[in-house]
Amino acid sequence: MQEFDSPWKQISETLFAEMLAFYRGKVYEAVDWSRPVRCLDKELPKLFSEGQTGRREVDKLFEVHRKEGSRRLVYIHIEFQNQQDPDLPERIFTYYYRLFDKYRKPIWTLVLLGDSVRGWRPDCYESELWDLCLSLRYPIIKLTDYEPDLDELLQSREAFALVTAAHLLAQQTRKKPFDRLGQKLTLTKLLYQKGFSKDEVLTIFRFIDWVMQLPPALTQQFHQALAAFEGEKQMPYITSIERLGHERGWKEGREEGREEMKPDMVEALLTLLKQQNVVLSEQVLSVIEAADVTQVRTWLRTVINGEVPTAFSTPT
Known part of the structure; x- marks a missing residue:
């Protein structure tokens, strides 16, 4: 770490x-x-x-x-x-x-x-x-x-229960970036669900973000998924979090059409779908391969939020 x-x-x-x-x-x-x-x-x-x-x-x-x-x-x-x-x-x-x-x-x-x-x-x-x-x-x-009590840590409303959980999950997901993406998003969502103040959310998020660093392509997907989640919760913390990102020197690559990011996004998409036990037909795999980077990004955001894109349902 x-x-x-x-x-x-x-x-x-x-x-x-x-x-x-x-x-x-x-x-x-x-x-x-x-x-x-x-x-x-x-x-x-x-x-x-x-x-x-x-x-x-x-x-x-x-x-x-x-x-x-x-x-x-x-x-x-x-x-x-x-x-x-x-x-x-x-x-x-x-x-x-x-x-x-x-x-x-x-x-x-x-x-x-x-x-x-x-x-x-x-x-x-x-x-x-x-x-x-x-x-x-x-x-x-x-x-x-604290490892045997990881589930209890995630359920706790104490700040350092989540801090400890973040440390343990960072260790468990070392060299497993796609697993880390899901765990990091889960931890960050918990900050909003446990009644922490905005300052507490940002303080604990700084820690989570530091110990659970992601590759650039997955960092971008994390922030897009988090922005969508914050929009649903109507908690405008994302502006501050994005500012933290700029202070840390994140390069999120927000330009549309960055095709060089597509292979990483496709790999992340397929890995997350596999973790959700979603089986894709050859037809759907061909659709994914032919899609542009903007569409792949949209699908990836949907999957990170725990849903399966309707385009992945093979017609019967």
Whole structure:
């Protein structure tokens, strides 16, 4: 998955409370949300000297207040890791003592593991020398643990249930672009059906769009199908989503008659029909082959929306 950290950093900052509520409910309940929450990672100087190699900046750092305790002001440090790294525990320990040295306040660290290796669960740093023993145990979130509950995630109204589902489906559809197209459209439609605000829809969509990237031809079909869906729902969010696309540099190729896109569109069309158990006659296949790119695009949009074009019904 490309640039694992970036989408998680963005959404954890925007929906920080929702993230804690979903992954660590007891911690969420312990925080006094009536007090300001400060995101500090962008303001921090590097915690390591320039000469040290490797990753040397914390992913996210928040300043919050506890409801109870003698020391109410505390810091929450969140790290995102998408691949096995034997140095991760040492890095977490180093972050911990550097942060404590800087702030002299309680530090709580949470590590979110997005890799697919179920047995890799680094949750402790230990060091011993003679009769000295040092140990730091920290909580982890292993996203693959949620795989058995994927259906429940999709039914949930919690933002991070869909975020977690998007991560898992992105893993499952790697190198399967046509499967990913269908799953991405399903996830995006769910955003509109669960009562999220427009800002929440756009925030979660940014994450989904980042982790479930599609080839250019399928990206175009995705946005056309989504535009049709939004029109039915009378929710004018598509303008903002299209703006996000331009900011990301999408090249959707909206010009009519781009024949070079037709082979990819036909392949997508036939694959999606096969997934829907639609059997096409030789006559219909010939009609598809002879159609221009505009007509193929129209059929593909219909199939993405779960329908079968009437032109594909062989006369009896």
